[in-house]
Each structure stands twice: as structure tokens, then as C-alpha cells.
Amino acid sequence: MESTAANFKENALGALGDARLRDALDKLSGGFPENRRKAAERLPEFEALRDQARDIKHHVLENLDHYLEAFEARVVEAGGTVHWCRTAAEARTTILRLCKQAGAKTVTKSKSMIGEEIAINEHLEHHGVEPVETDLGEYIIQLRREPPSHIIAPAIHLSKEQIADTFREKHRDLLADRPLEEPRALLEEARGILREKFVAADVGLTGANMLIAETGSTVLVTNEGNADLTYSLPRVHIVLASLEKIVPTLEDATTILRVLARSATGQEMSVYNTFCTGPKRPGDLDGPEEFHVVLLDNGRTDMLGGEFHDMLRCIRCGACLNHCPIYKSVGGHAYGWVYSGPMGAVLIPNLIGMENAHDLPNASTLCGKCEEVCPVRIPLPRMLRAWRKRQFEAQNTSKAARAGLRFWAFFAGQPWLYRIFANLAVGALHKLSRGRGRFRRMAFLGGWTTLRDLPAPAGKTFISQWHGKKPSESGHE
Amino acid sequence: MSNARGEILGAIRTALKRPEAYGAENISVQQRIQAHRANLIPARGRLGTKARVDLFIREAEQVQATVARVSAPAGVPREVARFLAKNNLPMRLKTVLETSGKVIPWSEQTLLSVEEGRADGSEEVCVSQAFAGVAESGTLVMLSGADSPTTLNFLPPTHIVVLGVADIAGDYEEIWDRLRREKTTEAGRFMPRTVNWITGPSRSADIEQTLLLGAHGPLRLHIVIVDGDA
Amino acid sequence: MSEKPATLPTHVGLFATCLVDLTRPQVGFASAKLLQDAGCQVSVPKAQTCCGQPAYNAGDNADARAIATKTIKAFENFDYVVVPSGSCAGMLKHHYPGLFGDDPDMAARARSLAAKTHELTAFLVDVLKVEVTGVAFDGTVTYHDSCSALREMGVKRQPRRLLAGVGGLSLKEAKESETCCGFGGLFCVKYPEISGRMVDAKVDDIVDTGAGTLLSGDLGCLMNMAGRLHRRGIATEVRHIAEVLAGMADGPAIGAAEKKTD
Numbered sequence: 001m002e003s004t005a006a007n008f009k010e011n012a013l014g015a016l017g018d019a020r021l022r023d024a025l026d027k028l029s030g031g032f033p034e035n036r037r038k039a040a041e042r043l044p045e046f047e048a049l050r051d052q053a054r055d056i057k058h059h060v061l062e063n064l065d066h067y068l069e070a071f072e073a074r075v076v077e078a079g080g081t082v083h084w085c086r087t088a089a090e091a092r093t094t095i096l097r098l099c100k101q102a103g104a105k106t107v108t109k110s111k112s113m114i115g116e117e118i119a120i121n122e123h124l125e126h127h128g129v130e131p132v133e134t135d136l137g138e139y140i141i142q143l144r145r146e147p148p149s150h151i152i153a154p155a156i157h158l159s160k161e162q163i164a165d166t167f168r169e170k171h172r173d174l175l176a177d178r179p180l181e182e183p184r185a186l187l188e189e190a191r192g193i194l195r196e197k198f199v200a201a202d203v204g205l206t207g208a209n210m211l212i213a214e215t216g217s218t219v220l221v222t223n224e225g226n227a228d229l230t231y232s233l234p235r236v237h238i239v240l241a242s243l244e245k246i247v248p249t250l251e252d253a254t255t256i257l258r259v260l261a262r263s264a265t266g267q268e269m270s271v272y273n274t275f276c277t278g279p280k281r282p283g284d285l286d287g288p289e290e291f292h293v294v295l296l297d298n299g300r301t302d303m304l305g306g307e308f309h310d311m312l313r314c315i316r317c318g319a320c321l322n323h324c325p326i327y328k329s330v331g332g333h334a335y336g337w338v339y340s341g342p343m344g345a346v347l348i349p350n351l352i353g354m355e356n357a358h359d360l361p362n363a364s365t366l367c368g369k370c371e372e373v374c375p376v377r378i379p380l381p382r383m384l385r386a387w388r389k390r391q392f393e394a395q396n397t398s399k400a401a402r403a404g405l406r407f408w409a410f411f412a413g414q415p416w417l418y419r420i421f422a423n424l425a426v427g428a429l430h431k432l433s434r435g436r437g438r439f440r441r442m443a444f445l446g447g448w449t450t451l452r453d454l455p456a457p458a459g460k461t462f463i464s465q466w467h468g469k470k471p472s473e474s475g476h477e
Numbered sequence: 478m479s480n481a482r483g484e485i486l487g488a489i490r491t492a493l494k495r496p497e498a499y500g501a502e503n504i505s506v507q508q509r510i511q512a513h514r515a516n517l518i519p520a521r522g523r524l525g526t527k528a529r530v531d532l533f534i535r536e537a538e539q540v541q542a543t544v545a546r547v548s549a550p551a552g553v554p555r556e557v558a559r560f561l562a563k564n565n566l567p568m569r570l571k572t573v574l575e576t577s578g579k580v581i582p583w584s585e586q587t588l589l590s591v592e593e594g595r596a597d598g599s600e601e602v603c604v605s606q607a608f609a610g611v612a613e614s615g616t617l618v619m620l621s622g623a624d625s626p627t628t629l630n631f632l633p634p635t636h637i638v639v640l641g642v643a644d645i646a647g648d649y650e651e652i653w654d655r656l657r658r659e660k661t662t663e664a665g666r667f668m669p670r671t672v673n674w675i676t677g678p679s680r681s682a683d684i685e686q687t688l689l690l691g692a693h694g695p696l697r698l699h700i701v702i703v704d705g706d707a
Numbered sequence: 708m709s710e711k712p713a714t715l716p717t718h719v720g721l722f723a724t725c726l727v728d729l730t731r732p733q734v735g736f737a738s739a740k741l742l743q744d745a746g747c748q749v750s751v752p753k754a755q756t757c758c759g760q761p762a763y764n765a766g767d768n769a770d771a772r773a774i775a776t777k778t779i780k781a782f783e784n785f786d787y788v789v790v791p792s793g794s795c796a797g798m799l800k801h802h803y804p805g806l807f808g809d810d811p812d813m814a815a816r817a818r819s820l821a822a823k824t825h826e827l828t829a830f831l832v833d834v835l836k837v838e839v840t841g842v843a844f845d846g847t848v849t850y851h852d853s854c855s856a857l858r859e860m861g862v863k864r865q866p867r868r869l870l871a872g873v874g875g876l877s878l879k880e881a882k883e884s885e886t887c888c889g890f891g892g893l894f895c896v897k898y899p900e901i902s903g904r905m906v907d908a909k910v911d912d913i914v915d916t917g918a919g920t921l922l923s924g925d926l927g928c929l930m931n932m933a934g935r936l937h938r939r940g941i942a943t944e945v946r947h948i949a950e951v952l953a954g955m956a957d958g959p960a961i962g963a964a965e966k967k968t969d
């Protein structure tokens with residue numbers, strides 16, 4: 001996936017001017033956050049479960065090597081294979097090799113953010129294997145050749161009219177004048193087309209929401225049931241997952257499932273939670289004959305033990321996106337890569353390099369809403385600041401901003417000098433405002449005054465007035 | 478690529494400042510796995526039998542499943558026929574007859590034509606038996622196996638599930654325990670190829686956040702609870 | 708306000724914040740009055756400037772640390788440090804200690820300062836346990852929960868509790884009172900269009916309440932919202948909560964004209 005994260009500002013400006021996107025984002029903010037709130041209210045133990053979910057993930061990260069080895073041993077005992085991959089390229093090569101071995105022409109896929117991360121579709125296509133996304137939203141954006149704009153609702157940015165246009169353009173075999181006004185008609189059309197693909201597929205490629213060390217199981221969470229058709233119909237099931245998806249036991253997975261759907265969509269449980277363990281057993285009437293887990297590092301071990309360690313707790317629920325006022329203003333594509341919102345702003349620089357995603361950690365007010373709703377309590381604002389610190393230290397902060405800050409910091413560090421200049425400045429500004437109480441334009445704050453007035457200072461600083469009035473109470477210096 | 482495993486594990490140990498591969502942590506990790514202790518279990522499902530079954534029904538209906546109760550396995554075919562008739566569905570279904578679960582006398586309901594086997598996508602209606610139900614969220618637990626192919630649960634537009642009242646547990650943790658108790662093999666494994674938790678019929682809100690049922694999986698999920706002894 | 712035994716008055720250092728100092732002194736006076744009425748001895752050290760947050764949030768920890776050092780030295784001898792801003796209070800309380808990772812002495816001093824630092828309304832309610840009496844404000848107000856006050860300082864019910872004691876005042880909650888207004892310090896200058904979208908949503912939400920006055924406890928947010936309200940020609944008045952609680956809400960509101968000509 002080509003990144004445009006470096007162009008965040010331009011991307012964001014484009015997004016702000018897009019009225020259709022705005023409607024879509026309004027719908028999102030009307031739905032998910034309210035549903036999450038209700039679900040949380042309905043479960044008195046919700047906050048305590050969040051603590052436990054955080055602790056489970058934390059514990060796993062501290063012992064990641066042991067849990068991965070345990071997981072691998074159980075997969076092998078169940079008749080499956082684990083493929084360890086350091087990089088996106090290794091994972092692509094491995095998956096392609098497995099597809100070729102299976103003689104695959106068509107690979108059905110259920111939504112996997114790791115799949116997006118390593119751009120597996122492009123790779124398979126390039127080598128003559130047809131990848132078919134089966135999650136409805138993911139299918140739509142695959143047809144449009146777009147990246148997902150939300151980690152759990154990939155086509156959230158599109159209107160039904162746009163989707164209908166895409167279907168008419170791509171589904172050439174169907175009657176040109178068929179009615180496609182209603183979401184139901186769009187769903188039925190996609191369902192029909194994908195049914196044939198499910199049956200024809202030689203390999204099913206899924207992601208995993210979790211990997212369970214106790215049993216060697218992989219956990220899949222969906223609402224549509226597409227993942228279940230993806231692994232149960234073809235001859236080969238490949239699971240693509242990154243290292244940090246591991247949890248110790250079925251009980252631990254259960255705790256995380258209790259907070260996952262509630263945080264994501266506000267459901268008590270997603271419709272389908274699936275635990276896959278190895279290939280088809282003797283006597284089974286269906287199921288895959290081969291079971292492969294592609295275990296991907298792709299930058300995770302670099303995050304481990306460092307400033308971004310806690311980000312590896314993320315269970316990809318999307319709550320931080322749904323509640324982020326920046327995300328709700330510009331949508332997911334502005335972030336320019338497969339992830340978005342607060343988790344994307346922390347993760348993307350880790351995965352594609354800070355220099356390629358300079359704006360992402362800065363485009364935040366650090367309002368803290370993301371951390372407030374994150375089911376595993378990831379301190380996202382702290383990590384955004386950590387990126388800013390690295391940028392500042394690497395002199396990646398713009399010259400003007402650095403100069404401005406140094407100037408301000410210099411005065412702030414010299415109280416007596418600060419006082420003199422402060423009094424002069426506010427006096428001058430006050431005069432300039434001529435009693436109107438505000439400015440409509442202010443050269444050095446151009447950005448501010450394009451959309452807002454600037455309230456004018458009152459004329460004298462508080463400190464000078466206080467000390468002028470009440471010398472007796474001036475206190476310590 | 479052969480060395481990827483070693484390099485990844487090595488990188489983890491370096492990052493965790495713990496170059497020794499096997500030590501006390503490994504033992505405590507093994508112990509934690511073996512103990513598989515339950516974490517906090519919400520109080521919601523901890524109820525007496527009647528209230529638990531009621532909660533299961535309420536929660537399942539909350540997520541657009543429909544629920545009926547019959548007093549014995551013999552009542553299942555009549556209930557299925559009634560449900561199909563009411564929804565204008567064909568009186569034809571696919572299921573597995575040889576089962577370790579309840580033996581359902583399908584042949585007594587002559588209106589129904591019953592086919593046997595896994596699903597291939599041509600069926601309108603499939604019937605399968607649940608291993609358990611979970612009251613906490615109205616969830617069905619389905620195990621794959623010779624008598625319960627996974628495809629029955631996902632391919633048909635109408636999925637009917639038979640669930641014994643005694644198999645309705647309060648929470649998921651009880652199900653894991655039961656699975657370990659009843660299914661552990663000589664090799665010490667208990668997980669079937671697939672465990673499916675199913676909570677309501679399939680759905681998608683990917684188009685403009687409009688909730689639509691029947692995305693890829695079933696549009697209708699009908700649960701028939703069988704009272705009386707299992 | 709209730710009396711405190713006169714034996715040893717609680718000595719409070721008022722950290723006015725740079726925005727109050729430079730743009731709206733009456734918030735400083737109102738804060739001091741509230742504290743004095745509650746029986747505190749109030750001092751305003753001259754050595755205070757800014758809390759250092761602009762530098763800190765820009766990743767410039769060295770400068771933030773230099774400023775923090777000055778602030779710690781200026782305030783560490785008071786019984787309490789009170790700040791009429793959740794954001795600056797949050798900086799002192801939650802971020803100063805982390806700035807001195809390699810200097811145990813300063814880190815300890817930062818922690819002890821943090822332990823006695825409070826946001827103004829939380830200090831009045833939780834520490835001094837005072838009620839507001841004998842103050843009036845005629846009209847309907849709505850209250851914006853600034854992000855730092857709400858999420859870093861746990862300020863939510865305290866301002867509402869105090870407002871409940873103001874005669875004639877009725878509080879109309881906004882649906883999105885907990886949503887960020889888009890100020891974010893340098894954010895609003897660096898990303899003015901995104902910030903603009905956020906403050907517009909905020910303004911719509913405020914207008915929906917029908918309240919005549921918008922209150923909050925953070926001047927940065929208030930200036931941002933007042934600036935947008937004025938630009939959109941909306942007459943809602945904007946004030947810091949301290950002005951209302953201290954009965955000092957008779958001067959021009961934030962960004963409003965001094966004389967009645969505008």
C-alpha cells in the first residue's frame with residue numbers, strides 16, 4: 001500500500017471540503033460512540049474488564065517469546081504449520097508460495113488489517129492469483145482500489161450512490177438498468193457474486209483477532225459470516241497475524257472478547273466469534289485440509305520494550321477512531337495509509353518511518369478522549385507526545401515553529417524580562433483593538449484568524465495589576 | 478527465511494532485556510496456561526435455571542434471533558414445520574441424522590423432506606445442534622465434528638438450531654470447562670477443528686451504517702429450545 | 708462563602724496562567740477573591756510566567772524542563788498551588804514529574820508540587836469544601852468541560868456544584884459538553900482548518916442549548932470558542948467560570964467590546 005501520510009495536510013484539506021464525506025462521518029459519530037456508551041452502561045463490570053484486558057495484553061508482551069513458542073507447539077500438534085516472517089516481503093512470499101503449492105487461482109479473504117499492511121492483494125494479483133475480499137466494506141473498496149478508511153468499517157466514507165456506481169461499473173455481466181438504490185439491493189448483489197467466489201476458492205486467507213497459546217487456536221471476529229465461509233469452504237486455510245495478537249488462554253481470549261465488540265460497535269458480542277484449531281479432523285464433513293499460520297513481525301519487535309511498547313496491546317477495535325474529533329473531521333484517508341485515527345497516528349510512523357508521516361503525531365489536540373475509551377487503556381496521547389519529542393530532537397520540527405518556541409521559552413524562563421515585554425505587548429495590543437474587544441486579523445496568528453476573531457487583551461497584565469494594587473500580598477518572589 | 482524464527486525470538490529477548498531463553502518466566506508461563514484461571518466473570522449470567530433460560534431468550538431476541546420452546550426432541554419437527562410455514566419457506570431442510578446429541582424423529586413429520594449431509598450452498602434451510610448456549614449474551618456454541626459440519630451454520634439463508642435447555646450456561650467460562658471435561662482426548666487436546674460462537678443472524682452495517690441482516694451468513698436464526706431431560 | 712478557623716490560614720499560591728495574565732486579568736482577580744472569601748491567604752508570585760505546555764506539547768522537553776524548574780521554585784513553599792485552568796494544572800500535576808527523569812532531586816520536588824496542585828473549582832469543592840452563596844447571575848449558561856480539566860484533573864461535577872449555588876443562574880447542558888473544542892494550543896495555529904471544523908461543531912452544539920452564556924474553566928478553549936462565535940455573528944457571551952462565581956461578571960465578556968458600540 002503506497003502511503004500518502006506525508007501529505008496529511010493536503011489530504012485533510014481535501015477531506016474537509018468533501019460534503020459527502022462529512023455526511024458519512026456524521027453518521028459514524030451518531031452511531032458507534034452512542035452504542036458503546038449504552039453497552040458499557042449495561043455491563044457494570046465493564047471498567048474492571050478493561051483493566052483485566054490491559055493486564056492480559058501487558059503480561060503477554062512481557063513474555064512474548066514463551067507464548068509464541070507455546071502457540072507454535074500447539075498448532076503443530078493439531079496438524080498445522082507456523083511460518084515465521086520478519087518482514088512484509090517475507091510474509092508476501094510465504095503466502096504466495098502456499099497459494100502456488102495449493103494450485104490456487106482464487107483466494108478468498110476475510111478482512112485483515114495485516115493483509116492491508118503488507119499489501120498482499122497487489123502481490124497475489126501480480127503473480128496471477130486472484131484475491132477476493134469478502135467483507136462487504138472491504139469488497140467495495142477493493143473494487144474501487146482504495147485503502148480502508150476505518151479499521152472496522154472500511155467503506156465508511158462512501159455513500160450508497162457511490163457504491164451503486166462502482167457496482168454498475170465493475171459488475172458488467174448484470175443488467176445495466178437494475179435497481180440499486182437501496183442498501184439491501186447492493187448487499188444482495190455483492191452476496192450473490194461473492195457466493196460464487198467462496199465456492200470457487202482454493203485458498204481462504206483470514207486474519208486473526210487473537211492467537212491462543214493454550215490451544216494453538218486462532219480467533220476470528222466478524223458480523224457478516226464471511227470469515228467462516230472463507231475458512232470452511234476452500235482446501236487450505238491460511239491465517240495471517242502479527243506477533244502481538246497472542247493471548248495465553250481461552251479464558252483470556254474470552255475477557256478480551258467481552259470488551260472488544262462493546263468498544264467497537266457497542267454490540268454485546270459480535271455475531272460470529274470463531275476459534276479455529278488445526279485442519280479438518282478425521283470424520284469431519286467439511287473444513288480445510290491444511291492449516292497455516294503466517295506469524296509476522298514487521299516492526300513489532302522494534303516497538304517492544306521501547307516508548308511504543310504499550311501500543312502493542314491494541315486489539316484494533318476502532319473506538320479511538322470513533323471518538324476522535326480529528327478523525328471525525330477528516331476521515332481515515334487523510335492519514336494516508338492503512339491505519340488511521342489516534343492508533344494510526346502512533347502506529348504509522350512506527351511502521352513506515354517518522355519522516356514519512358511527520359504530521360500524524362502533531363495533528364491532535366491531545367484531548368485524551370481516545371485513551372478514555374480504549375478498551376486496553378493505551379496511553380495514546382503520551383505516545384503522540386513521544387513522537388513529537390523525537391521529531392523535535394531530530395530537528396524535524398519546522399524552523400519557524402522551533403524559532404517561535406525558543407523565543408517564547410526564553411522569555412518564559414526569565415520572569416523579569418517576561419514581565420517588561422508582556423506589559424508592553426498587551427498594552428500595545430489593547431490600544432490596537434480600540435475597545436472592540438477583539439481582532440479580525442492578526443499577522444503572526446494567520447491560521448487562527450482565518451476562521452475566528454482573536455479576543456484582545458485587557459490592557460494590563462494580571463500580575464502587574466495585582467502587585468500594583470496589593471503590594472502587601474505580593475507573596476514570595 | 479529459515480532463520481526467521483530464531484531472529485524474531487532473539488529480537489524479542491533482546492527487547493525485553495532477557496537474553497536467557499529459558500528461565501523462571503517460562504515455567505510460570507506454562508503454569509499460567511495450565512491453570513487457565515477465569516478472569517472476572519460478569520454477574521449477569523449467574524442465575525437460577527429458569528432465570529438463566531429467560532435471560533438467554535431475551536438476549537437472543539435482542540439480536541434478532543427467534544426462539545421457540547418444545548417439551549421434548551419429538552416436538553422439534555413440528556416446531557420446524559410451523560416455523561417454515563409461517564415464513565413461507567419450503568418444507569425442505571438439510572441436517573445430520575446420526576448424532577451424539579438429541580435424536581430427532583424427523584420422519585414423523587411427513588410434511589418435511591429431510592436431506593442429510595454438509596451444506597453446499599444450495600439449501601434454503603439447515604438444522605444443526607448446539608453444544609451449548611450462553612445466557613450472558615444469547616450466544617450459541619457450535620462445535621465442528623462428524624455430526625455437526627460447520628457449513629450448516631453459515632451457508633443457508635435460514636439456520637435453525639436445536640438447543641437442550643440443560644446446555645444453557647450462564648457464561649462462556651462454563652463452556653470452556655465443559656469442553657475440557659467432556660472432550661479431552663488421550664493426546665490431551667479438547668478443541669474441535671472449529672468452535673463457533675453465534676450471536677444472532679448475520680449482519681452488516683458497511684453501507685452507510687444501515688444495519689442489514691443476512692450479509693453472508695443466515696438471514697434468519699431460529700433457536701428451538703428442548704425442555705426436559707437431555 | 709463559609710468561614711475557616713482563623714488560626715493558620717491556608718496559604719495558596721495562585722498560578723494565574725499566561726493567558727489570564729496577558730489577556731484577561733479579571734479571571735485572576737476573581738480566582739483570588741474566591742480563595743480569599745474561603746479563608747485562604749493568596750499570593751501571586753511574580754516569578755510565574757507560563758507552565759511550559761507549548762514547549763512540552765511540541766516535543767521540546769528541554770525548554771519545558773527549564774520553565775518547570777522556575778515554576779517549581781516559585782511555588783514549592785505554599786500549602787497549595789491553585790490554577791484557574793485544568794490544562795495548566797494538568798501540566799504541573801501530571802507532566803512536570805516526568806520531565807526530571809535523570810534528576811532525582813528535582814523529580815522529588817516536582818512530585819511534591821504536583822501533590823498540592825489543584826484546578827480552581829476542584830480545590831474549592833474537594834479541598835476547601837465551600838459552597839457559593841450570595842452571588843447572583845441572571846440567565847441560562849452552558850458549561851464546556853475542557854479536555855484536561857475533565858480527563859487529567861477529574862473536574863466534572865465541581866463546577867456544576869458551585870454554579871448550582873449562584874442565584875438566578877440556570878445550567879443547560881450541551882450534548883457534546885465533553886468534546887474537544889479544537890483549541891489544542893499550537894494545534895489551532897498549525898491545523899487551522901481542522902480546528903475550525905471542530906470549533907464549528909462546538910458552536911453549533913452551544914447554540915442548540917439556547918444558553919445566553921458559555922462558561923468553562925480554561926481560557927484557551929474560551930478564547931477559541933468566543934473567537935468563532937463572534938466571527939459567526941452569534942451573540943452568546945463567553946466567560947471564565949471564576950468571574951461568575953466571584954460575582955465579577957459585569958465587565959465585557961471575552962472578546963466583547965468595552966463600550967456598547969460594537
Ligand code: SF4
Binds near residue numbers: 321370
Ligand atoms: S488503540 Fe485502543 S481504542 Fe484504538 S483501536 Fe486500539 S484498542 Fe481500540
